[in-house]
Amino acid sequence: MSKIITISRQFGSGGREVGKRLADALLWSYFDRELIEQVATETGLDKGYIEKYSESVATRNHPYVFGRTFIAYQQSPSEKIQLAQLKIIRELAEKGDCVIIGRCADYITREQNPFKVFIYSSSMDFRIDRCYDKVPADRENKTEKEMQKEIIGIDKRRRKYYEYYTGLGWGAIENYNLCIDTSAVGIQGAVEIIQKAVGK
Amino acid sequence: MSKIITISRQFGSGGREVGKRLADALLWSYFDRELIEQVATETGLDKGYIEKYSESVATRNHPYVFGRTFIAYQQSPSEKIQLAQLKIIRELAEKGDCVIIGRCADYITREQNPFKVFIYSSSMDFRIDRCYDKVPADRENKTEKEMQKEIIGIDKRRRKYYEYYTGLGWGAIENYNLCIDTSAVGIQGAVEIIQKAVGK
Numbered sequence: 001m002s003k004i005i006t007i008s009r010q011f012g013s014g015g016r017e018v019g020k021r022l023a024d025a026l027l028w029s030y031f032d033r034e035l036i037e038q039v040a041t042e043t044g045l046d047k048g049y050i051e052k053y054s055e056s057v058a059t060r061n062h063p064y065v066f067g068r069t070f071i072a073y074q075q076s077p078s079e080k081i082q083l084a085q086l087k088i089i090r091e092l093a094e095k096g097d098c099v100i101i102g103r104c105a106d107y108i109t110r111e112q113n114p115f116k117v118f119i120y121s122s123s124m125d126f127r128i129d130r131c132y133d134k135v136p137a138d139r140e141n142k143t144e145k146e147m148q149k150e151i152i153g154i155d156k157r158r159r160k161y162y163e164y165y166t167g168l169g170w171g172a173i174e175n176y177n178l179c180i181d182t183s184a185v186g187i188q189g190a191v192e193i194i195q196k197a198v199g200k
Numbered sequence: 201m202s203k204i205i206t207i208s209r210q211f212g213s214g215g216r217e218v219g220k221r222l223a224d225a226l227l228w229s230y231f232d233r234e235l236i237e238q239v240a241t242e243t244g245l246d247k248g249y250i251e252k253y254s255e256s257v258a259t260r261n262h263p264y265v266f267g268r269t270f271i272a273y274q275q276s277p278s279e280k281i282q283l284a285q286l287k288i289i290r291e292l293a294e295k296g297d298c299v300i301i302g303r304c305a306d307y308i309t310r311e312q313n314p315f316k317v318f319i320y321s322s323s324m325d326f327r328i329d330r331c332y333d334k335v336p337a338d339r340e341n342k343t344e345k346e347m348q349k350e351i352i353g354i355d356k357r358r359r360k361y362y363e364y365y366t367g368l369g370w371g372a373i374e375n376y377n378l379c380i381d382t383s384a385v386g387i388q389g390a391v392e393i394i395q396k397a398v399g400k
Contacts, residue, residue, distance in 0.1 A: 115384065118373065120373050120374070122373075122374050122375070122376075122377065171373055173318065173320050173322075173371055173373060173379045173381075174320070174322050175322070176322075176379075176381065177322065177380075177381040177384035177385065178378075178379070178380060178381065178384070178385070178393075179373045179376075179378070179379035180377075180378060180397075181373075181376065181377040181378065184315065184377035184378070184397075185377065185378070185397050189396075189397065192396055193378075193393055193396050193397055196389075196392055196393050196396045197384075197385050197389065197393055
């Protein structure tokens with residue numbers, strides 16, 4: 001069976017929590033923000049900057065043109081992040097027994113045959129409530145409409161990032177083995193469904 | 201919890217078998233081809249004809265024009281099938297404790313809050329093999345390429361049918377609570393995953 005479970009997720013759907021609880025239940029390693037630490041060591045870049053750009057399409061610096069034909073690019077910090085992330089996820093996949101959240105890990109580890117999960121919520125209210133629960137001050141600071149706009153914006157960025165690096169559709173069933181609506185089955189329900197699916 | 205489980209499915213993914221085994225395990229009623237019998241009683245139409253058109257977009261007869269403004273349609277046989285099917289599925293949903301396959305049942309029963317499953321296979325080989333296993337003579341009669349073309353054609357018709365009557369995307373995650381890749385978890389695996397999801 002798969003020794004790697006990758007979890008892609010809509011923002012606010014609880015995918016991160018599903019992954020954390022799943023890794024705890026399986027006694028496997030868990031990588032989400034943990035990757036940022038490793039990327040920082042690898043690149044020497046600031047952790048806040050890495051967090052911001054770890055799931056964004058890398059921007060390129062302007063090309064340098066030498067003479068008429070030779071064009072070179074200086075690696076931009078966001079390109080450095082993507083390359084470091086790629087290297088680290090490949091190393092993790094070699095070791096196996098791990099749950100990796102986002103960052104195109106399903107695609108990067110494809111040769112190790114990961115079990116690929118997509119976590120989403122068919123209810124926008126469920127996602128808005130989860131966001132408020134995580135940052136209670138936002139109940140005062142942001143209207144539901146503003147929160148919804150933010151959620152949609154983050155998903156749009158994740159989709160763009162995924163589709164840019166993989167050429168595949170984000171959240172399109174054919175790219176996953178199991179897609180779970182947490183607003184219907186709950187966070188713990190999703191964890192147990194995945195355990196059942198991977199025979200653990 | 202939901203007393204209705206609807207199963208939409210890609211052709212050859214084993215959705216029908218998942219539904220049948222699930223209904224047996226839950227001791228619930230199961231409706232797939234069983235609906236054809238009921239539609240035949242309701243409409244007086246031939247069962248073979250109903251089977252052919254039960255998941256197709258209804259074609260309309262040509263309109264009759266009376267005077268300049270009044271236009272009437274004579275109900276075509278395929279429209280009759282759709283209307284009878286709609287009525288029967290609504291009656292089943294009232295009774296509950298049932299698994300219904302295809303036929304936009306997820307949409308038709310939406311006010312009864314069904315648990316909506318989509319069964320698919322990320323592997324085309326898995327689907328082709330299942331089709332050959334069901335009709336062994338086809339191993340001689342149809343090449344894999346022909347079989348694949350047939351599978352894609354049937355799915356195309358199902359998509360058109362679903363999208364025409366619901367206005368929603370067929371196989372788009374947001375319209376389901378659980379989407380399962382049978383080529384990754386197997387038929388029995390899918391049954392057990394759904395049981396876990398609905399708490400049975």
